[in-house]
Every structure is written in structure tokens, then in C-alpha cells.
Amino acid sequence: MIVIPVRKYGPSHQRNKIRRQVKEIWRVEKINFSPGFDFAFVVYPKKVLDHATQKKELLDLFSQAGVYPQSSEL
Numbered sequence: 586m587i588v589i590p591v592r593k594y595g596p597s598h599q600r601n602k603i604r605r606q607v608k609e610i611w612r613v614e615k616i617n618f619s620p621g622f623d624f625a626f627v628v629y630p631k632k633v634l635d636h637a638t639q640k641k642e643l644l645d646l647f648s649q650a651g652v653y654p655q656s657s658e659l
Contacts, residue, residue, distance in 0.1 A: 586611050590628040603628050610640050619652045 588607045590600040647653030
């Protein structure tokens with residue numbers, strides 16, 4: 586798993602913060618993912634979201650991709 590915030594995301598401390606947040610979501614949820622996949626996240630600037638909202642959006646994207654069970658399956 587790799588997280589790559591684009592340079593236009595902001596100063597280095599903001600890029601590092603979003604990188605840490607995505608990696609933490611991954612660390613906590615990785616036992617629920619389908620095995621055998623590698624992930625690369627390219628993060629673009631957007632309105633700053635709280636951690637709970639970021640987690641929900643990422644898990645929704647993973648569900649749409651078919652690598653994470655739907656919330657009803659957990």
C-alpha cells in the first residue's frame with residue numbers, strides 16, 4: 586500500500602497528515618480486505634474532512650471496487 590499526495594495538496598505537513606490518516610485507516614481495516622491486492626492512493630486537494638468521513642469515503646470506494654465487504658456483510 587502506498588499513499589501519494591500531489592504537491593498541490595499543500596505544504597509538506599498537510600501531505601504527511603493525509604498520508605498518516607490513510608495509512609491508519611488501512612492498518613485498522615486491512616483484515617477485512619480481500620487478499621492478493623496492492624493499493625496505491627493518489628490524493629488530490631479537496632475540502633478537509635474529519636477522520637470519520639474520510640474512513641467512510643475510503644471504505645465506500647473499496648466496496649465499489651469489490652475488495653472490501655459491504656457494511657452489511659461485516
